[in-house]
Amino acid sequence: MQTTAKKQMNDWIEIGTLDAIPCLGARVVQTADGDIAVFRTADDRVFALRDRCPHKGGPLSQGIVHGNKVACPLHDWKVHLDTGLAVEPDEGCAARYPVRIEGDRIFLSLAPEEGCPNL
């Protein structure tokens, strides 16, 4: 809880430009608390999730992005990029992180959205 409180204070961090992430791909932001995967969809929306599949902790950033989902490279679970929830009938979630885009600059907040324990 302490770390969360600390994070909530902090602000948006600029992490790079849109063209640094391949379309239908992802890049990783390394933090002291673990990796965050930053995804870019075909229509240039950007989402950030904890880089851990709710199944066995696989790095979601390495998966194939399709529509607004990513397929985990380890056992092919699919995770919704917008909600962080596993695609049914699988159950589980990866924590979401707020993302903001200004022009082509991407900003990330390290304070996870509430609702998912898989931080």
Next chain:
Amino acid sequence: MKEKLVVVGNGMAGMRAVEELLKLAPDKYAITVFGAEPHPNYNRILLSPVLTGEKQFREILLNDDAWYAEHGITLHKGKTVVEIDRRRRLVKASDGTASTYDRLLLATGSNPFILPVPGKDLPGVIGFRDFADVETMLTAAKEYRHAVVIGGGLLGLEAANGLLKQGMKVTVIHLVDTLMERQLDRAAGRMLKKALEARGVHFRLEAKTQEIIGKQRVQGVRLVDGTELTADLVVMAVGIRPNFALAQATGIHCEKGIVVSDTLQTYDPRVYAVGECVQHRGLSYGLVAPLFEQAKVCANHLAELGYARYEGSITSTKLKITGIDLFSAGDFSGDDSTDEIVMQDAARGVYKKVVLDGNKIRGAVMYGDTLDGAWYFQMMRDGTDVSAFRERLLFGQAHLGDAGHGDIKQRINLMPDDAEICGCNGVCKGTIVKAIGEKKLFTLDEVRAHTKASSSCGSCTGLVEALLATTAGGDYSTATKKKPMCPCTDHSHDELRIAIRAQSLKTIPAVMQQLQWKTPNGCGKCRPALNFYLLTAWPGEYVDDNQSRFINERAHANIQKDGTYSVVPRIWGGETTPRELRSLAEIAEKYRVPTVHITGGQRIDFLGVKKETLPLIWGDLSQAGFVSGHAYGKAIRTVKTCVGSQWCRFGTQDSTTLGIQLEKMAWGAWTPHKFKLGVSGCPRNCAEATIKDFGVVCVDSGYELHVGGNGGVKVRVTDFLCRVKTPEEALEYCAAFLQLYREEAHYLERTAPWIERVGLAYVKQRVVENEAGRKELADRFHYSQKFSQDDPWAARAQGAERHEFIPLKMVG
């Protein structure tokens, strides 16, 4: 305002169509459903186990009242539609309830055929169609003793078995001399009769009903020969008739059923029909698989997508009587142009017959051991050439090309609930059975989604299908002959490959647009497949789409469970030098590689390398003269060799040199699945060449070429392709074989299942017999190799695809 869809019929076909429609266009229609029965929608094919007491009625409900409410569907239970006014687009039920429609879906099912004999209307004379019939039978079983079932078909025998289980004395009357004569031949029919007699069912075969006798209630049945049978309950199970009276009354064209087109539309284009009530291309179906297929196509048109077509179904049947295993599919009686392969073991109660037309399966009947039914059915639908394993066909799939694993498939019905079915995902029989029952699963894909069984290596697919068949009730399987590549498209692998060439489609978006993909940018299944198909169709022209490659191929290394990678440099033909080994040792130490492992393919594997380190380690490897081993790809892997005539006292040819030449020729090529080679210097075969995709066994007079072997999940020994005299020929045949496989196999299909699908004879014809064709194939292979033999590691060590290997940002 939403358009109004009215569905007449709350059975399996109608509701399946609604479910499919909700998936495609959840908000398009305001939906109203009329059902004559006073229940929500239930699984009619499981009425038999309800009758035997093996299941409760609530267990077979498919959608409860809450489901209708949740989807905003108005359900009129227990209201029979009596009139359709097509001019005013209005349907009316018997109680006066009326509803207008923009589109109408008729799913009125079928009625049991009632013999037109005197006494047919007496109380105690029923059909076997709905839950009310089951309730009547259960009540009768409590009060009375004698039951007569008229009709020895599937439904009649299930009714007889159920009534017997409920304690009644049951006699089955059947018109001809073979039970289930539409599904079984005489031999299987006799075995079935014997098994049921042993349980206590009595039979009167070749017997015709003349009259049903009784005053207040049925008391007996009189046959034409004068015999009288005592009966307190008579179940008529002599067939079903499509229920089209309502459609006919409103002037819709009907023959033996409501006539529909390939889009499931009747002659009135606002009116659709699905299920047992329809007649499509002259046929009506009474099994669930075709109905589901129709429902899917109908929903596609109701949603105005407009691209699906129903082209008829091939069906199979399984009897749902616990303890009696029976399977039948296709044409099981054959004619002058067909052959039969028969196996009969009366003592074990096993009978199998496969009817062949040329080298293709046209039908099958199995009794007592039906485990391979799904396999035969699959080959029948796919038109698989079985010539290569014809003599082993009846031993079943488990015995096919198998080195000592024949008994791996235990008899599924003898398996305990805790027996593991899916070894990859650790799923037991009990878990699958439970999920099928509780979650109402009907298809293999649904079982995969819910339990993960059969979703990884797929070797347990046959077992899962068998479980589905016994649990969900026989006729579960998808009825289409053509299998779409993935849920994003209706096209099969072959159709896509043809379209890519014929329509000169040169990018993934072009394929998706031209062929009407259902998803905006595909999925993790279709994108890698399309990328490969485009790569092979347009060598040198197509630009590889990295984002459509699985991570291993994108990063040119194998992802491990902890997110690190493994690095396997190529060691040509498995031969190395002290200098090479020294540099490998130094590199491993320099980068603190946690584990160094010798692979089965005669190479060295560095495990536990972090992604950021990959380009650095590759830079050092490249300086030491190594290139990528492609151990991570659907690509040419390794060529395993023995030392051959160079050293070995038994060696007949220089197998090591040939192995190195093969690897230098083939490395870098992408293939539908991984492709391994082996060259053994003599028939002792130390390089295990006969379990490789392409294997060479050297003999004194030349080189034996073998194809289509693999180790792995299901060991398969190669097929012998031919013998050649020179190493040059061996190289040419290998190139041609590789190219044929690259051009024609489905993505993720290894050479073994590909050869089983197309037949060894076909491969021989293309690679061995047709000399000009072989040279053309080899030429095409060499041409495409011009573009694939750049070492991906060297390029990345020099900075290519840099974003793949470094973090976007490091914080804190």
